[in-house]
Amino acid sequence: MSAKTVNNxxxxxxxxxxxxxxxxxxxxxxxxxxxxxxxxxGDNIFSWSGVxxxxxxxxxxxxxxxLGRQLLFSGLVLLIEIPLGLFVALNMPKKGFWVSVCLVLMxxxxxxxxxxxxxxxxxxxxxxxxLLGKAVNSLGITYNYTRQPFAAWCTLILMDxxxxxxxxxxxxxxxxxxxxxAYYQAAKIDGAGSWAIFRYIQLPKLRHVMTIxxxxxxxxxxxxxxxxxVMTGGGPGSSTTFLSxxxxxxxxGEFDLGPAAALSIIYFLIILAISxxxxxxxxxxxxx
Amino acid sequence: xxxxxxWMAWTWPTAVFFLGIFTLIGAMGVWEYYVPGGGPRHGxxxxxxxxxxxxxxxxxxxxxxxxxxxxWISDNVWIGLAVCLVWAICIFRWV
Numbered sequence: 001m002s003a004k005t006v007n008n009x010x011x012x013x014x015x016x017x018x019x020x021x022x023x024x025x026x027x028x029x030x031x032x033x034x035x036x037x038x039x040x041x042g043d044n045i046f047s048w049s050g051v052x053x054x055x056x057x058x059x060x061x062x063x064x065x066x067l068g069r070q071l072l073f074s075g076l077v078l079l080i081e082i083p084l085g086l087f088v089a090l091n092m093p094k095k096g097f098w099v100s101v102c103l104v105l106m107x108x109x110x111x112x113x114x115x116x117x118x119x120x121x122x123x124x125x126x127x128x129x130x131l132l133g134k135a136v137n138s139l140g141i142t143y144n145y146t147r148q149p150f151a152a153w154c155t156l157i158l159m160d161x162x163x164x165x166x167x168x169x170x171x172x173x174x175x176x177x178x179x180x181x182a183y184y185q186a187a188k189i190d191g192a193g194s195w196a197i198f199r200y201i202q203l204p205k206l207r208h209v210m211t212i213x214x215x216x217x218x219x220x221x222x223x224x225x226x227x228x229x230v231m232t233g234g235g236p237g238s239s240t241t242f243l244s245x246x247x248x249x250x251x252x253g254e255f256d257l258g259p260a261a262a263l264s265i266i267y268f269l270i271i272l273a274i275s276x277x278x279x280x281x282x283x284x285x286x287x288x
Numbered sequence: 289x290x291x292x293x294x295w296m297a298w299t300w301p302t303a304v305f306f307l308g309i310f311t312l313i314g315a316m317g318v319w320e321y322y323v324p325g326g327g328p329r330h331g332x333x334x335x336x337x338x339x340x341x342x343x344x345x346x347x348x349x350x351x352x353x354x355x356x357x358x359x360w361i362s363d364n365v366w367i368g369l370a371v372c373l374v375w376a377i378c379i380f381r382w383v
Contacts, residue, residue: 027296030306034297046297051358051365058359269351276348280335 029268036261053262063263065238066246067270070222073242077160077221082214084161085168086206090198092173103173106166118230121159125231145232149239152232156240159227164220168213175209176202211282215275222271243267309347316343331383342383346376 036053038046057063092102112120127133127144136143145151183201192200225244228234234241234249241249247267251260316339320326326338337345350372357368 030302031296033305034299034302037299037302038297040297044294044297046299048299051363054355054358055363058355266355269348269355273348273352276344284334 032261032264034261035257036265038258040257049258053258054266057259057262057266062238062246063266066241066243069239069241070243073156073160073224074218074221076157077164078214078217080157080161081165081168081217082210085165085213086172086210088165088169089172089176090202092169094177103170106169109163109166110170112163114226115230117159117163118227121155121162121227122231125155147236149236152236152240156228156231159231160221160224163227164217168217171209171213172206175206179205207282211279214278214282218278219271219275222274223267312343312347316340333383335383337383342380345383346379349375349379 035046037048037050039049040046088106093099109117124130124132125145127137127146133143133145142148143151145155179202183205184197187197187201223244224242225248228240228242229245229248232240234245243263244267247260247263250256250263319339326340328336328338330336335341353372353375354365354368357371358365362368
């Protein structure tokens with residue numbers, strides 16, 4: 001019997017990554033945990049405060065409001081972008097000249113930096129000089145995102161859909177073109193309609209890329225900061241103050257490192273839990 | 289050259305917390321060495337889990353139990369910790 005030699009030395013190759021993660025993620029995270037149980041004064045002076053900051057954050061209306069807005073934003077973004085991205089991908093040409101044109105057009109929004117997207121939409125949606133704002137107002141609809149919370153929300157959602165639907169489309173498109181032709185031929189022989197092809201061939205085959213798309217869009221939208229910060233600054237009032245904006249206000253604006261650290265940990269745990277839930281639900285019955 | 293770690297603001301309780309987490313991960317490694325394979329199974333809620341998954345669910349769930357505990361029930365973290373242990377035992381037993 002010739003036993004295959006198991007050599008685990010390759011694990012050492014993971015060491016550089018481990019060291020890097022330790023320095024850019026683990027050590028900062030540990031520091032945040034340390035800050036979250038202490039009162040911070042300048043010049044590295046700290047005093048123990050136990051779980052007080054967690055209680056303060058968990059019971060504050062400000063946190064509940066920001067969390068609710070954040071969940072609503074992510075929910076809306078997922079509900080719009082995932083079906084829309086899939087729809088666009090299904091209708092994109094599969095071969096020929098137009099493939100590259102579509103792909104390039106689709107990638108353009110993804111190449112624009114977040115703060116530029118924020119300022120672009122900020123200027124475009126201004127009611128008195130912006131193309132979009134002026135056009136909507138001239139239709140007789142009063143639209144002013146600097147004063148109306150509903151208008152601010154619509155503009156933010158529209159901006160995110162414009163910026164990120166292409167990511168979902170590109171992922172779905174990559175998944176679609178990787179489905180072997182044999183499946184379609186078999187479906188044709190069986191006389192399957194386009195709905196049956198979508199439901200029993202394309203959708204199951206797209207499961208992995210859709211999982212990645214949902215996870216990426218959830219995580220990105222749940223920690224969105226730059227775009228709403230540049231566009232609305234969290235306003236009007238606090239109607240678009242999401243968790244990230246609230247966190248920055250509390251940590252850098254008010255220099256409340258203790259409560260901000262507690263908020264970061266809660267924020268992190270929520271992202272971790274929801275991502276795990278999505279992943280588990282979408283990968284369920286994978287073997288079946 | 290000296291390492292100044294004062295900016296990390298270490299305290300004994302947080303140090304013990306992280307030692308605990310690393311000990312748990314280390315213990316999983318030792319467990320895997322003696323009983324390889326990860327003990328996969330199809331448990332409660334229809335979840336397919338290995339030991340690592342069960343540890344993850346235990347720890348993540350414990351974080352939320354603890355947040356709920358200190359946020360709305362009581363200041364006494366030790367009783368909260370006991371609830372977390374019961375939760376972890378249930379996860380390792382049935383999920």
